[in-house]
Amino acid sequence: MHSAHSTSVTFSEELFAPVTSDIELCYQTFGDPDHEPLLLVMGLGGPMNWWDTELCIDLAQRGFFVIRYDNRDTGRSSRAQGRVTRAMLVSAFARRPTRAPYAMTDFAADAFGLLDHLGIDSAHVTGVSMGGMIVQTMAIENPGRVRSLVSIMSTTGKRSVGWQHPSLLPGLLRQSRGRAAYLDSSVAVWKRIGSPAFPLDESRIRARAAETWDRGISVSGVKRHMMAVITQPNRSPRLRSVRVPSLVVHGLADKMVHVSGGRATAAAIPDAELLLIDGMGHDVPPQLFDTFADAIRRTADRT
Template sequence: MKIKANNIDIEIEDTHPGDAMGRPVVLLIMGLGMQLIAWPPAMVQALVDAGFRVVRFDNRDIGLSQHFDHLGTRNLLWEGFKFRIGLRIKPPYSLQDMARDALGVLDALQIGQAHAVGVSMGGMVAQRLALLAPARVLSLSSIMSSSGARGLPEAQPALTRALLSRPAGKGRQAAIEHSVKLFKAIGSPRFPMDDAMLRERVTAATERSFHPQGILRQMVATVADGARAAALAGITVPTLVVHGKADPLVPFACGEDTARRIPGARLAGIEGMGHDLPPGVVERLLALLIPHFQAASASQRK
């Protein structure tokens, strides 16, 4: 379903539309280049079964939400070099803009407050949302994400080169094969995803929308958000930071740094978790998230 949020078109899915006074809301914010369907159905259903209304959306420039091709694309290598030597990066839009999109989703659906959950880049957007509108955020859950601080460990060079590489051929099938290879490279060693499930997820996403230009613009927005690290001290909502101890893309130290910077944040490390959401990881996330939501809601009622 399309809505207008922050003056742009955003595609959403809402498990309980119009439930203004009933279930507490969980707002799920997906990561770089990922669409709302990347949230595993079993995870969404488990949250619904636990009594929550679950709202998902495609971030701007991805999936069925509004694209920003008129803004052009940037040279990622050059932008990354500027970041390393301390030069200012001017992104086509910012993570703050994306946080305003998330707030706009709540406004459009007339949702007063929600538990904000973000993975990877989505965790950064959720952090920005908690800073932007703390009265609207019941709790924050930052998963496999980072503070964006300088000097934190980065992905290994070989993995970075793989992520920046292009498909071996043209067309959707080449894109699917390329994506499958990348997801295997960043996957959870202790919870390997079934090949058929992985291919099914990648194929569904590619057929729904294939928009690599949007991914490049989101990358630049992520790299440019270096001031967020210092701002995290201003987060006042109950915060859970979850990170895989085997994450090859965003190393565990990034989660540790995020939790250290947010007052009162709880850090939960998961052994053998990489940078994906296979069933075994989802099971462990739910065991952390649901009590976190319940405790935050109970604390607010006091």
């Protein structure tokens, strides 16, 4: 274990957990294993380093044993099988019958498999964007293993809510050829979808993009993620069965997932708290780390 500079929080090296016969997840933990487990689930194409280390340390200091990980098809976790083409994505978006390589239930099963590997029966779960869809699915599929639920800038799967701004659609499938091009495109993307009231420093975006590229990029994996999102079911009816303390966070300036997705999620989950943040887009800016950490702690304390 290593000590983080200027804090008493310890954190692990990146480790690996076999969760199925062909999927191994890369993960990292922060804090005391005897503290309350908190599983952080990232969104489409996002590896675990998109959960900022500073935020993970902050959460550990608030009494959590924090676990962040690469979903299948991201970072250092296993690549799945199954070819997805642009034509298949368009077909699925048009609601034509299209076979997806995997579904939200498979992502949820991966997450439970990681908890099994760590010997954790139940955990607080927090997910961003597609990660919010995954943690919602976890609470539906196996509610006894979810202590509290925080869904950030996500949606229910219902097509009439949580839509993308039309201006973003042309860039969603654009591919970057080479590391330098990926860093440039990352700056462009995050400036489009990020928080207008809490802008990110370009050097910070580039540093995270460089780490993301170096840990492993899978264009085919992103397409498989997209297919899982497009073909997901409308969870609204089943979310009404969720009984754990729940919080829904959404930015009022989110162009990637319209705030209607957050409102619909909070409306579907009984007694869910809805936190709407003015000027927040589709990111987790450092200026809001305390806001997120306070909200996650507050929700866990309702358990």
